[in-house]
Amino acid sequence: MVKEKELSKVIFFDKEEKLHESFRYFNFLDFKNKKIPIKLHMGEIKNKYHVSPAFVKHVVDELKNLGAKPFLFDTTVLYLSIRRFKIGYKFIAAINGYLKIGCNVVIGDKGKNVYANNRFFDVAEELCESTHIIAISHVTGHNLTGFAGAIKNFGMGGVTKKEKKRIHSGGQLIHFDEKCSYCGLCVKTCSFKAITIEKDNWSLNEYKCIGCGSCVKTCPEGALLIKYLDFQKGLCQSIKAVVNGKIVIYINVLKNITSQCDCGPSIRPPLCEDIGYLISNDPVAIDKASIDMVNKKTKGNIFQINNKVDPLDQIKYGEEIKLGSSSYKLIEL
Ligand code: SF4
Ligand code: SF4
Structure with missing residues (x-):
């Protein structure tokens, strides 16, 4: 049996008003006076289920109150979309409401060479230059990983197009x-x-x-x-390169949980009722907790059933390469 002291801490809250309280479980004092990228997927054209800008504003305001200097950040994408280009991504950020929340939106397109897991990864320059990061992920299904949470969103979204291509080809x-x-x-x-x-x-x-x-x-x-290399394993290796000793706090949003990610228009309704938010400093633990909560809500392994891919592969491999722990202690606020 795993001893309690070895469990990773995952905080659950159902209402965004409890975000402030959730911050107390982590050391945010270090964030003061630092530029903090808030890495998140800012949606696509006709995608209505991306993370709510109102919630992101709440995170921004909390960080500002702590004396930090947050900015929203994401990288250009590989697939055919205007998000392939910085200017196109900024346009989508504007129509999805992210330019009005009181901080800059920065889209990265250049990378730096980071060595991890026996090879180099082309990690976004802006993340390489930061010591503290917030990674907000919208929990959804995904056709290649079964489930997309912190590992998928930070592992893929934290690297350049060139690296995305390499992870996809494996x-x-x-x-x-x-x-x-x-x-x-x-x-x-x-x-x-x-x-x-x-x-x-x-x-x-x-x-x-x-x-x-x-x-x-x-x-x-x-x-x-x-x-x-298996796609889920590639993502685990990639997120290790992106983190590379930085302090990262992960927030998973379990609302509007759809069968596919936010890279396309919203076609189908969410898989289940909204659950709430999770926050942790362990990407494996927060993703495992997210899968467990959705499975409990839907009374089955809904991500695997929908996408025919076992989402636990990324959890097992993430643990194997010491990205984090699948054993967690859930603290409900
Ligand atoms: S093509 Fe094959 S045989 Fe020729 S140099 Fe390259 S690896 Fe060697
Ligand atoms: S041809 Fe492709 S696989 Fe071969 S060395 Fe060049 S990039 Fe690598």
């Missing part, structure tokens, strides 16, 4: 030196200039490689292989 290039004839075909094929050959020495710049696999198809000797 490809990691492996080179077998003993099979290689150093013909150089892979060098010519790679449009990212990730491979170099000098005096029979083949090398890969992992930061440049996006794992597309084009060079594997070209290689006449079978000396290259792409190892595909």
Whole structure:
């Protein structure tokens, strides 16, 4: 049995008025005088279920009262949307009501090289430059991860388009030196200039490689292989790179819980009645608590049933790589 002192703390509150009280469970004194990115998905055109700007304003006001300097933050996206570009994302932030809550909206498009889990991740510059972050996630289902909460939203939303592409493809290039004839075909094929050959020495710049696999198809000797990493595992590794020693407080919003994420228009009604809010400093614990609460509410594993993907894979792997703990203590306000 897990001892109580090992459990991660997850605070639940049903009304946003209790946000102030929930902050008392974490050390926010350190946030004073610091620029604090509030990382969140600001919705899409015709998506009406994104996190309410009124709630986000509440978070902004609490942080300002603590002497912090918050700003809303997200990164440009990979898929075909005007959110692919900073100006387009700002337009959506405006129509969804995020430009009127008393702080700047910053959209990131450039990354910095962060090494984690044996490879480099292209983490958003603005997050790299911050020491303290708030990550607000709208809890929804997702067709690739079953469930999307803190791990999905911060792991994917905290990196650049290039890294998003790499996580989606999941490809990691492996080179077998003993099979290689150093013909150089892979060098010519790679449009990212990730491979170099000098005096029979083949090398890969992992930061440049996006794992597309084009060079594997070209290689006449079978000396290259792409190892595909599961998408949920890729997200867990990515969020580890984004966090990278920073203080991050996660807020999961369990309202308007839809079967799909906020990257498209709202088509179907929510899966269940609204539940409330969770706050924690552990992304694995808060996501596990979110899944448990939705399962309890819907009397079944609704995310797995809807998306045919086991959402617990990200929880198990997150725990395995020490991203956080699936054992939590729920404190209800
Ligand atoms: S194409 Fe294959 S054999 Fe040729 S250099 Fe690249 S890895 Fe080696
Ligand atoms: S997998 Fe793609 S990006 Fe990586 S080295 Fe091969 S061709 Fe270049």
